[in-house]
Amino acid sequence: MKKIGLFYSFHTQKTAKVAEKIQKAFDEKGIEAINVEEVDEKTFLKYDNLILGVPTWFDGELPNYWDEFVPAIEEMDLKGKKVAIYGLGDQVNYPENFCDGIGILGKLMEQQGAELVGFVSADDYNFESSRSVRGDKFAGLALDQENQARKTNKRIEDWVADLKKSFS
Numbered sequence: 001m002k003k004i005g006l007f008y009s010f011h012t013q014k015t016a017k018v019a020e021k022i023q024k025a026f027d028e029k030g031i032e033a034i035n036v037e038e039v040d041e042k043t044f045l046k047y048d049n050l051i052l053g054v055p056t057w058f059d060g061e062l063p064n065y066w067d068e069f070v071p072a073i074e075e076m077d078l079k080g081k082k083v084a085i086y087g088l089g090d091q092v093n094y095p096e097n098f099c100d101g102i103g104i105l106g107k108l109m110e111q112q113g114a115e116l117v118g119f120v121s122a123d124d125y126n127f128e129s130s131r132s133v134r135g136d137k138f139a140g141l142a143l144d145q146e147n148q149a150r151k152t153n154k155r156i157e158d159w160v161a162d163l164k165k166s167f168s
């Protein structure tokens, strides 16, 4: 498997904690963590396998640091890249926008030619709507540390096992 680039904000609490767990679940030498707050286009394009970590903020929006990188992504050719997205959200307090960030970034990745991998069943969650859902699945891994923290470790384990098969 080619090296994986794991992009998230190093200044987050929950998203960063999940990133550490994801790194441990892969062979740590095969995965490099990059602070998305400082990323440039060249670094983003260095990897063929990418994992993006995104909490949802502001009632269904991307956090500022991802939003600021969107114009650069819109100029990129991501053909041949495999992208897996994990999102943090709160399905009790934001049931109408649960983990929307996965859907927003996912759509952008596909628009630029990337292939999304790591879809996860939406069965075991309780929310009203999400821009991340396609059919009966999230277009990535949805995590809820506020309400379903006990499920997180197993969800990460299962997701990484799936990504090991999907990444090239």
Ligand SMILES: Cc1cc2nc3c(=O)[nH]c(=O)nc-3n(C[C@H](O)[C@H](O)[C@H](O)COP(=O)(O)O)c2cc1C
Residues within 6 Å of the ligand: 012, 013, 014, 015, 016, 055, 056, 057, 058, 059, 060, 061, 088, 089, 090, 091, 094, 097, 098, 099, 100, 145, 146
């Ligand atoms: C002001 C605010 C707005 C939020 N909006 C959403 C939302 O629209 N959808 C959602 O699923 N979670 C939402 N959340 C919950 C966060 O995504 C969740 O707490 C997440 O774990 C934060 O991760 P972080 O600490 O890594 O930034 C919001 C939280 C806050 C404080």
